[in-house]
Amino acid sequence: MEQYIFVLADKDRYAFDVKLYSGQPFLINRRLFAMADTGIPDGIKCDLKGNVYSGCGDGVSIWSPGGVLLAKILVDGGIANFCFGMDGQLFLLNETKLWRAQIAPGCKGALLGI
Numbered sequence: 414m415e416q417y418i419f420v421l422a423d424k425d426r427y428a429f430d431v432k433l434y435s436g437q438p439f440l441i442n443r444r445l446f447a448m449a450d451t452g453i454p455d456g457i458k459c460d461l462k463g464n465v466y467s468g469c470g471d472g473v474s475i476w477s478p479g480g481v482l483l484a485k486i487l488v489d490g491g492i493a494n495f496c497f498g499m500d501g502q503l504f505l506l507n508e509t510k511l512w513r514a515q516i517a518p519g520c521k522g523a524l525l526g527i
Contacts, residue, residue, distance in 0.1 A: 426454065426467065428480075446480045456494040459523040466503075468492035473505060473514075486514050497522030 416431040418440060426447045429440035452470015459465055463478035472488040473495060486492075488505060495505045501518040504511065521527055 425449075426457065426465070447474075447476045447482070449474065452491050456492070458495070458497065460497070461521045461523050461526065463523075466495070468495055468505070473503065486516075488512060497525070497527060499527055 418429050418431055420427045420429065425445060426449075428444055428446040430442040431438050432441050433439070447465070447467075449467070449469045450471075454467040454469050454474075456468040457465065458467075464483065465476045465478070467474050467476075468491065469485075470491040471485065473486040473492050474482060475484045475486075477483055486503070486505070488507065490507045490509070492505045493507050495503055497520075498504055498513070501516045501520040503514040503516055505514055506512075
């Protein structure tokens with residue numbers, strides 16, 4: 414199974430392949446995955462299809478596994494962090510507010526599978 418990791422650096426997101434050397438994980442093949450066009454990203458998560466979500470200065474940006482921008486959920490004040498909920502819900506947070514966004518009903522976060 415192919416493994417990779419995403420790293421945030423300023424406005425950019427980098428992808429690395431994960432390779433085992435002497436039984437220990439090592440990051441190789443750094444490549445630019447995506448860039449935030451507004452603000453500095455905070456929070457990065459994946460769904461079960463491999464799409465990548467990140468809070469940005471204008472809301473949440475969603476990229477395909479190949480780095481193509483698929484959608485944005487625009488929120489005044491941007492999003493500092495977020496989490497997946499049940500039945501395709503996203504809970505979005507910034508410095509002062511909490512929102513619930515409904516995305517595709519079958520969409521589940523990769524971390525907990527909900």
